[in-house]
Amino acid sequence: MKWPRSLCRFALVWLTLLLLSFAPHASAADGTVRLYVAFSPGGALDVAARALAREAEKELGKNIFIQNVPSGGGMTGVTKLIESSPDGSTLAACVSNALIFIPSRNDAPYGIQDVEPLLTFGQASPVLVTRPDAPWKDMDAFLEATRRRAGSMRIGVPGLGTPSHIALAIMAADDPSLKWRFVPFGGSGEAEAALLGGHVDAAASGALPRMKNGQLRPMLTLAGARLPSLPDVPSLSDKGLADPGRGDSTFLLLAPAKTPENALDALSRAFQKAAESDAYRKALEGFSVAPALRNRQEAKDFLQRAWREEGNILKAAGIADRSAALPSGENAGKNSHAE
Amino acid sequence: MDASFADPSLFAGAWTGLSAMASPELWLLALAGVFLGMTVGVLPGFGPPAAMALLFPLVYVLDPLPGIALLAGIFYGAKYGGAVTSILIGIPGEADAVATLFEGHPLALGGKARQALSVATMASFTGGVSASIGIVLLAPVLSGAALFLGPGGRAAIMACALLLVACTGPGGFRRNLAMIFLGLALALPGMDPVYGEARLTFGQWRLSGGVELTSLLLGMFGLGDLLDALMSGSQNTTSERADSVPALNRFSTIMAALRGSLIGFVTGLVPCGAGVTASFASHALEKRLSRHPERFGKGAWEGLAGPEASNNAAAMASFAPLLLLGLPTNPIMAALLGALTVVGVAPGPSLPNEQPAFYWGLIFCLFLGNAFLLLLGLGLAGFWARLARLPFRLLWPAVLTLCLTGSYVGADGMSGPAQCVLFGALAVFLKRHACSPAPLVLAFVLGPRLETHLMQTLLSGW
Numbered sequence: 001m002k003w004p005r006s007l008c009r010f011a012l013v014w015l016t017l018l019l020l021s022f023a024p025h026a027s028a029a030d031g032t033v034r035l036y037v038a039f040s041p042g043g044a045l046d047v048a049a050r051a052l053a054r055e056a057e058k059e060l061g062k063n064i065f066i067q068n069v070p071s072g073g074g075m076t077g078v079t080k081l082i083e084s085s086p087d088g089s090t091l092a093a094c095v096s097n098a099l100i101f102i103p104s105r106n107d108a109p110y111g112i113q114d115v116e117p118l119l120t121f122g123q124a125s126p127v128l129v130t131r132p133d134a135p136w137k138d139m140d141a142f143l144e145a146t147r148r149r150a151g152s153m154r155i156g157v158p159g160l161g162t163p164s165h166i167a168l169a170i171m172a173a174d175d176p177s178l179k180w181r182f183v184p185f186g187g188s189g190e191a192e193a194a195l196l197g198g199h200v201d202a203a204a205s206g207a208l209p210r211m212k213n214g215q216l217r218p219m220l221t222l223a224g225a226r227l228p229s230l231p232d233v234p235s236l237s238d239k240g241l242a243d244p245g246r247g248d249s250t251f252l253l254l255a256p257a258k259t260p261e262n263a264l265d266a267l268s269r270a271f272q273k274a275a276e277s278d279a280y281r282k283a284l285e286g287f288s289v290a291p292a293l294r295n296r297q298e299a300k301d302f303l304q305r306a307w308r309e310e311g312n313i314l315k316a317a318g319i320a321d322r323s324a325a326l327p328s329g330e331n332a333g334k335n336s337h338a339e
Numbered sequence: 340m341d342a343s344f345a346d347p348s349l350f351a352g353a354w355t356g357l358s359a360m361a362s363p364e365l366w367l368l369a370l371a372g373v374f375l376g377m378t379v380g381v382l383p384g385f386g387p388p389a390a391m392a393l394l395f396p397l398v399y400v401l402d403p404l405p406g407i408a409l410l411a412g413i414f415y416g417a418k419y420g421g422a423v424t425s426i427l428i429g430i431p432g433e434a435d436a437v438a439t440l441f442e443g444h445p446l447a448l449g450g451k452a453r454q455a456l457s458v459a460t461m462a463s464f465t466g467g468v469s470a471s472i473g474i475v476l477l478a479p480v481l482s483g484a485a486l487f488l489g490p491g492g493r494a495a496i497m498a499c500a501l502l503l504v505a506c507t508g509p510g511g512f513r514r515n516l517a518m519i520f521l522g523l524a525l526a527l528p529g530m531d532p533v534y535g536e537a538r539l540t541f542g543q544w545r546l547s548g549g550v551e552l553t554s555l556l557l558g559m560f561g562l563g564d565l566l567d568a569l570m571s572g573s574q575n576t577t578s579e580r581a582d583s584v585p586a587l588n589r590f591s592t593i594m595a596a597l598r599g600s601l602i603g604f605v606t607g608l609v610p611c612g613a614g615v616t617a618s619f620a621s622h623a624l625e626k627r628l629s630r631h632p633e634r635f636g637k638g639a640w641e642g643l644a645g646p647e648a649s650n651n652a653a654a655m656a657s658f659a660p661l662l663l664l665g666l667p668t669n670p671i672m673a674a675l676l677g678a679l680t681v682v683g684v685a686p687g688p689s690l691p692n693e694q695p696a697f698y699w700g701l702i703f704c705l706f707l708g709n710a711f712l713l714l715l716g717l718g719l720a721g722f723w724a725r726l727a728r729l730p731f732r733l734l735w736p737a738v739l740t741l742c743l744t745g746s747y748v749g750a751d752g753m754s755g756p757a758q759c760v761l762f763g764a765l766a767v768f769l770k771r772h773a774c775s776p777a778p779l780v781l782a783f784v785l786g787p788r789l790e791t792h793l794m795q796t797l798l799s800g801w
Contacts (some may be wrong), residue, residue, distance in 0.1 A: 041674045050396065194490070197488070210685060213685055
């Protein structure tokens with residue numbers, strides 16, 4: 001068979017391009033730090049990481065170049081980190097479930113031993129909200145209504161297996177009189193919309209500005225501590241409940257394992273200072289993120305402990321068998337190819 | 340949501356907004372946004388999400404209004420840029436531009452590239468401006484109504500869109516239905532949109548991203564056509580098809596653009612894949628209404644103007660749920676919502692009253708941006724049209740490079756070009772069997788959302 005000449009030319013050009021694409025990637029210019037953010041632009045982690053980086057740039061005297069890698073629920077971002085050279089020039093920011101929850105179920109090419117945590121710089125604290133015109137005004141009235149309606153109450157969550165879903169599932173597992181139908185949405189924004197449209201009775205939300213201007217009524221902070229910006233809303237520990245979201249919704253800053261000790265020290269010092277700055281705290285105000293700051297050693301211990309406790313938490317929530325229940329942060333990764 | 344059409348307080352802030360427009364900085368940034376958007380729209384793969392991520396830090400330095408106007412400009416500028424490549428070289432940069440390709444590309448092949456670009460620009464402008472007027476007059480009422488369309492309603496709309504395309508698309512009902520199922524199947528691998536567990540990834544985490552939309556578009560349209568042309572050896576020149584192009588009927592084209600604007604505006608308010616659904620629906624409608632349905636697919640002007648107006652109208656209309664409800668209807672709007680939170684604007688029904696300078700300023704910026712789009716589009720149409728007259732032997736290496744680099748950027752790795760080549764081969768196979776790839780693309784885009792909304796409906800258990 002004789003190929004048309006045009007097809008031969010086509011193959012030639014194609015091969016050349018293929019070879020070119022394997023040319024070594026140009027290495028980053030000296031004095032630049034690349035920070036992979038395993039979240040879509042505009043999300044809570046992204047805003048927090050960008051604010052942190054802006055402050056840390058001043059401390060380090062280096063430029064920090066941010067790249068959003070939201071796909072795979074954060075897996076891609078972490079994988080890019082561990083594939084980079086461990087010289088302190090590449091870092092990643094992720095929500096801790098990208099290290100704990102997701103890899104165990106998706107054959108990710110990394111484990112927690114492949115990363116070196118530098119610090120934790122926040123904890124997403126979703127809030128259970130309802131419509132302002134709903135008959136239940138607070139959490140106790142909502143629980144009362146749940147018992148009365150015997151299993152027909154619907155709660156919109158930003159995805160099955162997200163911290164807010166697990167917190168509520170544990171409540172329901174502890175108290176047999178509580179039964180809810182959990183409806184998963186692609187992020188808390190959609191869950192709020194469904195709440196306002198009357199398609200669910202309550203929703204887990206992160207939209208602080210809209211709670212403050214009265215569009216949504218906050219009932220319970222689904223985290224261990226109250227949010228500084230919502231001081232009147234009780235938290236899980238106020239109600240004597242466990243805080244299961246701790247291990248999944250904490251913001252971590254990571255370096256690849258085997259990064260030299262002095263580079264790690266310099267980086268963690270700079271970012272620690274940045275996380276303590278007023279400018280960083282101010283950036284978090286609009287988001288339901290508690291400033292949960294831990295230094296390098298504490299972050300490492302935290303990650304180890306969260307890894308060990310993970311199985312028990314899932315079992316307690318009664319969703320361990322449905323091992324699926326997989327979180328992708330509040331809305332990372334989902335709909336990544338939409339429009 | 341209780342603000343109604345008749346509420347005069349809604350318009351009280353309009354003057355504040357107009358005075359906020361009196362800043363050269365704002366004009367320049369809106370122009371920069373539209374121009375950048377058009378540029379990234381023309382480069383497939385490097386879509387608006389990437390451009391937005393790059394420019395996001397500017398939000399911290401700029402004032403709220405100019406910052407958001409810049410990001411918004413990128414969004415709708417890119418929608419228009421996608422149409423340019425669709426018409427000229429038959430590569431839709433985004434799923435929204437696929438319906439533009441049906442009529443636009445045959446027109447360009449027939450030597451009418453310049454007129455086709457001008458018509459697309461004017462239709463885009465019509466869609467953008469009428470949707471912006473729609474936002475001013477009706478958004479508070481309609482965006483409230485959109486909330487009441489729950490998961491079940493949205494799933495039904497998407498199923499209807501698929502059925503509509505199956506019935507009216509080129510190639511016949513049975514072939515279209517087969518293509519729709521193939522598209523739905525291609526959307527399956529990756530992360531399950533409801534349970535979040537990996538499926539059909541064969542234990543390979545790298546497959547968890549699923550099939551990349553950019554690779555699918557570039558492979559199916561760009562590379563597929565290219566391979567087909569090279570293998571058949573017929574290097575279609577412009578002259579041989581020139582006389583098959585129907586003449587431009589201005590009145591019916593304007594009517595088509597207005598109908599398209601209406602469809603786009605309504606679908607843009609509801610999160611159901613606005614631009615794609617609207618443009619396919621508009622193309623189908625024009626084909627139904629036309630007295631010469633046989634001209635469709637060969638360069639019918641109505642079929643170009645309708646979808647182009649509707650996807651820009653949908654882009655504009657999606658600002659209404661964002662500003663008045665804080666509800667993003669697509670990932671780019673989600674990024675804008677984040678930007679709004681950063682600059683301290685709280686979206687909600689009370690926004691026009693609380694921050695009139697911002698709300699009205701942004702709406703006037705939408706008008707302004709559309710005017711820039713019209714000027715830039717008409718001004719550059721002649722320049723771009725010259726590209727379409729390049730001989731095929733010069734054009735195809737450029738198209739090939741565009742497809743491969745575009746898919747590389749889109750997937751952020753070598754899996755992009757690999758998928759692109761596979762889909763190119765598939766496209767040739769489908770073309771030889773007279774199947775149109777358009778229903779496949781629509782099903783691929785809508786599939787995960789249809790699944791999500793269906794599951795939500797079932798899980799709510801009513």
